[in-house]
Amino acid sequence: AASAPKPLPSSGPKSLREMPHPLATSSSEEMGPALTPSPDLLLPRSIADKDLSLPNGTPVDTSSPASSSSLLNRLQLDDDLDVETRDLFVTVDDPKKHVCTMETYITYRVTTKTTRAEFDLPEYSVRRRYQDFDWLRNKLEESQPTHLIPPLPEKFVVKGVVDRFSEEFVETRRKALDKFLKRITDHPVLSFNEHFNVFLTAKDLNAYKKQGMALLSKMGESVKYVTGGYKLRSRPLEFAAIGDYLDTFSLKLGTIDRIAQRIIKEQLEYLVELREYGPVYSTWGGLEVELSEPLEGVSACIGNCCTALEELSEDMTEDFLPVLREYILYAESMKNVLKKRDQVQAEYEAKLEAVALKREDRPKVPTDVEKCQDRVECFNADLKADTERWQNNKRQDFRQLLMGMADKNIQYYEKVCVT
Amino acid sequence: MEDCLAKKMEITVSEAEKRTGRNAMNIQETYTAYLIETRAVESQSEGPCAPVESLWRRYSEFELLRNYLSVTYPHIVVPPLPEKRADFVWHKLSADNMDPDFVERRRIGLESFLLRVASHPVLCQDKIFYAFLMQESGWKEMVNETGFQLKADSRLKALNATFRVKNPDKRFTELKHYSDELQSVISHLLRVRARVADRLYGVYKVHGNYGRVFSEWSAIEKEMGDGLQSAGHHMDVYAASIDDILEEEEHYADQLKEYLFYAEALRAVCRKHELMQYDLEMAAQDLTSKKQQCEELATGTVRTFSLKGMTSKLFGQETPEQREAKIKVLEEQIQEGEEQLKSKNLEGRDFVKSAWADIERFKEQKNHDLKEALISYAVMQISMCKKGIQVWTNAKECFSKM
Numbered sequence: 001a002a003s004a005p006k007p008l009p010s011s012g013p014k015s016l017r018e019m020p021h022p023l024a025t026s027s028s029e030e031m032g033p034a035l036t037p038s039p040d041l042l043l044p045r046s047i048a049d050k051d052l053s054l055p056n057g058t059p060v061d062t063s064s065p066a067s068s069s070s071l072l073n074r075l076q077l078d079d080d081l082d083v084e085t086r087d088l089f090v091t092v093d094d095p096k097k098h099v100c101t102m103e104t105y106i107t108y109r110v111t112t113k114t115t116r117a118e119f120d121l122p123e124y125s126v127r128r129r130y131q132d133f134d135w136l137r138n139k140l141e142e143s144q145p146t147h148l149i150p151p152l153p154e155k156f157v158v159k160g161v162v163d164r165f166s167e168e169f170v171e172t173r174r175k176a177l178d179k180f181l182k183r184i185t186d187h188p189v190l191s192f193n194e195h196f197n198v199f200l201t202a203k204d205l206n207a208y209k210k211q212g213m214a215l216l217s218k219m220g221e222s223v224k225y226v227t228g229g230y231k232l233r234s235r236p237l238e239f240a241a242i243g244d245y246l247d248t249f250s251l252k253l254g255t256i257d258r259i260a261q262r263i264i265k266e267q268l269e270y271l272v273e274l275r276e277y278g279p280v281y282s283t284w285g286g287l288e289v290e291l292s293e294p295l296e297g298v299s300a301c302i303g304n305c306c307t308a309l310e311e312l313s314e315d316m317t318e319d320f321l322p323v324l325r326e327y328i329l330y331a332e333s334m335k336n337v338l339k340k341r342d343q344v345q346a347e348y349e350a351k352l353e354a355v356a357l358k359r360e361d362r363p364k365v366p367t368d369v370e371k372c373q374d375r376v377e378c379f380n381a382d383l384k385a386d387t388e389r390w391q392n393n394k395r396q397d398f399r400q401l402l403m404g405m406a407d408k409n410i411q412y413y414e415k416v417c418v419t
Numbered sequence: 420m421e422d423c424l425a426k427k428m429e430i431t432v433s434e435a436e437k438r439t440g441r442n443a444m445n446i447q448e449t450y451t452a453y454l455i456e457t458r459a460v461e462s463q464s465e466g467p468c469a470p471v472e473s474l475w476r477r478y479s480e481f482e483l484l485r486n487y488l489s490v491t492y493p494h495i496v497v498p499p500l501p502e503k504r505a506d507f508v509w510h511k512l513s514a515d516n517m518d519p520d521f522v523e524r525r526r527i528g529l530e531s532f533l534l535r536v537a538s539h540p541v542l543c544q545d546k547i548f549y550a551f552l553m554q555e556s557g558w559k560e561m562v563n564e565t566g567f568q569l570k571a572d573s574r575l576k577a578l579n580a581t582f583r584v585k586n587p588d589k590r591f592t593e594l595k596h597y598s599d600e601l602q603s604v605i606s607h608l609l610r611v612r613a614r615v616a617d618r619l620y621g622v623y624k625v626h627g628n629y630g631r632v633f634s635e636w637s638a639i640e641k642e643m644g645d646g647l648q649s650a651g652h653h654m655d656v657y658a659a660s661i662d663d664i665l666e667e668e669e670h671y672a673d674q675l676k677e678y679l680f681y682a683e684a685l686r687a688v689c690r691k692h693e694l695m696q697y698d699l700e701m702a703a704q705d706l707t708s709k710k711q712q713c714e715e716l717a718t719g720t721v722r723t724f725s726l727k728g729m730t731s732k733l734f735g736q737e738t739p740e741q742r743e744a745k746i747k748v749l750e751e752q753i754q755e756g757e758e759q760l761k762s763k764n765l766e767g768r769d770f771v772k773s774a775w776a777d778i779e780r781f782k783e784q785k786n787h788d789l790k791e792a793l794i795s796y797a798v799m800q801i802s803m804c805k806k807g808i809q810v811w812t813n814a815k816e817c818f819s820k821m
Contacts, residue, residue, distance in 0.1 A: 245639055248635075248636075249636075252635060252636040252639075255632045256632055259625060259628045259629055262625050262628075263622060263626065266618065266621040266622040266625055267622055269621070270619055270622055272618075273611060273615045273617075274615060276611050276614075277611045277612065277615050280607050280608045281608070283607075284604045284605070284608065287597065287600050287604060288786075290790075291786055291789055291793075294790055294794075295793070298793060298796075298797070301800075
C-alpha cells in the first residue's frame, strides 16, 4: 500500500502488525470486523485503472472478464489490511426509550466518522430504531442481491416472555445492531451502497423511505436479479457442498444452542438449591459455640459461589447465545443467496440453450448474466472464506469468554472456599 | 486418653461379603457379612507381628451390641451405627441395601463405630464388646445372658413416655434442646445437600452433550475440525468427572450423618437423666406422703383429706391395734423409702457426674471431628474446582488451535 491517508480517531482499530491476515492460520485476539480488505481498492470499475499485478510480482492477464473477476477475487483476498486506509467508522450506542401515544419504542444513536468523498460531512450522529435497521437490510438485499447481507437480531419477541425494555434485552440488541453496521462498514461493496449512506446521514429517514417507495412503484422493480420460474438442473459440486455444509452447520449450531440453554437452566436450578443450602450452615452456626465460625465461613462461601454462578449464567445468556443465533441467521441468509445464485445460473443456462436452439451467430450470451454469476461465485467464495475465518475467531472469542467465565467462577470458588 | 483398647489393638472391618442363609423364621434371605480383623499392637517395633485374628459379623449383630451398650451404660453417649437404610439419597444414588457403594460406605461406618467404642475410656473395657471382636460363636447367647433385654424394653418405653419433672436440671434441659436442634438442622442440611448434588449432577452431565455435538460438527469443518474434536473430548471428561466428585461428597454426608445419630444418643442420655430425676421426685413425694400419713395416724389429726379418713369418720374409727399395725408398716416403708431415696440421690449424683464428664468428652470430640469434616469438605470443593479449571483450560487450548 502506498501513502496512507490521515488516520481517523476511532473506537479501536489496531495497527497493521496486530491484525492478522484474513486467511492466516495463526490465532488472533479480538479482531472484530477487520477481515475484509480495504474499501479503497476493489471496485470493478476501477480495475482498468490499476496496476494489475499480484503482490508477489506476477503480471496478470486481464483480457477476459472471467479472469478480471478472479483477479478481483485474488486482490481481495491477498490484500493486507492497512488500518490507516480505513475511512469509515460506525458505532451504535446510547439506547433511549420513547413513549408516544400510539406506541413505546427504543432508539439507538448511530455515530459515523468518515473521510470518504461520498459523505458530505466528516461526522454524523443520528437516531435510529429497529424498524430502520430492518428497512436498511431489506434495501441492501434488494439492491445487492448477490452479496451476503449480515443478519439482524430477531425482530419479534414474544411479549409475555421477554421484556422488550429490560436492560439486558436492549443491550443485547444494541450489540447485535452495532455488529450489523460494522460488518456492512467493512464490506467493500455494501459500505458504498447509497441506502447505507442515507441511513447513516439522513435527519429524517422516514421521508427518504417514502420517496424510495414512490420511485419503485413508478419504475417497477427492475433491479432484482431473482428471476422466477427457472429450474436449475444440477448445482455445481462446489455450491452443493456449501449448501450441505450450511445445512449441517445450522443444525449443529441449533443443537448447541439448545444444549447451552439447557445448561443455563440446570445451573439456575442448582443455584436455587445452593441458595437454600448456605443459610442452613448459618443456622447451625447459631447453635454452636466453637464451630460457629467455621460454619459461618462455609455459609458465606456458598453465598459467594451463588453470586459467581449467577454471573456465569448471565454472561452466557448475554454473550454466548446471541452469537450462536446470529450465525444461524447468517447461515440461513447464505442459503438464500445460494438459491438466488442457482436461479441466476438456471436463467443463464436456459438462455444459452435458447440461443443454441436458435442457432444464432452472435454470441448472445447475456454477458451481464454471466458476469453476475461470476460475481456471485467470487463473492460467495470470498465471503465463505471470510465467514470461516470469522467463525474461527468468533468461536475462539466466545469460547474463551465462556472459559474465562468458567475460570472466573472457579477461581472465585478457590479464593473463597478456604475455611 | 488412658489405656483404651484402641491403643492396644488394631481393629479393621476389612471386607464385606454377600451371604445367604435361613433366618429365625426359617425363611431364606440374603444379607451382607462383614469381616472384622484384629491384631494386637506390639509396643516394641522389633519382634514378629502378632497374628491377625478375624471373624464375620452381620449388621444385626452390631445392632445388638449397640443396644446392649446403650442399656448398660446409660450415662454414656454411645457411638452410633451407620444408617440402617439409605436415607437422604439423591436420584443417582441407590437406596438398595445390597448396592455395592452402600455396602462399602456401611463397611467404613461400622469400622468407625468399632474404633470409637474401642477408644472410649469406659466402653472399651466392656467384656461383651471384647467378645464381639474376638469370639464368633456363642456371643449372642452371652449377650442375652446378661439380661439386658429386660432393661432395654423398659428403657425404650421410658424414652418415649411423657412426664413432667418438677425441678429439672437446667444443663440437661439445655442439652436436650440442643440435641433436638442439632438433629433438625443436620437433617435439613443433608436433605438440601442431596438436592444440590442432584442439580450439580445435571449440570455436568449436560455438558457431555457438547462432546457429541462438537464431534459431529468437526466432521464438516476443515481447519476447525481438530480443535472442535479434542475440545469435545474434554467436555466428555468434564461430564464424567462428576461421578467421582459426588462419590467423595457422600463421605462428607456420612460424617454429618454420624453426628445426626450421635445427637440422638445425646438426647437419650438427657432423657435418662430426666427419668432418674422424675423417679427421684416420685420417690421423695411418696416418702413425704407416707410420713404424713404416719404422723396423722399417730396424732389422730387429719390434716389432709383422705378417703380412709372419711370412711373411718363415717363408719367409725379403727381400733388402736389396727392403727398401731398400720403405723408400724408405714414406719418400715418410710425407712425403706429413706434408704432408697438416699441411694437414688447418690445414684443421681453419680450419674450426673459421669454423664457430664462423658458429655464434655463428647463435645470436644464433636467439635474436633466436625471441624475436620468441614475442612475436608472445603478441600474437596477446591479440588473439584481445580479439576474444572483444568478441563476448561484444556478445552480452551483446543479452541485456540481451531
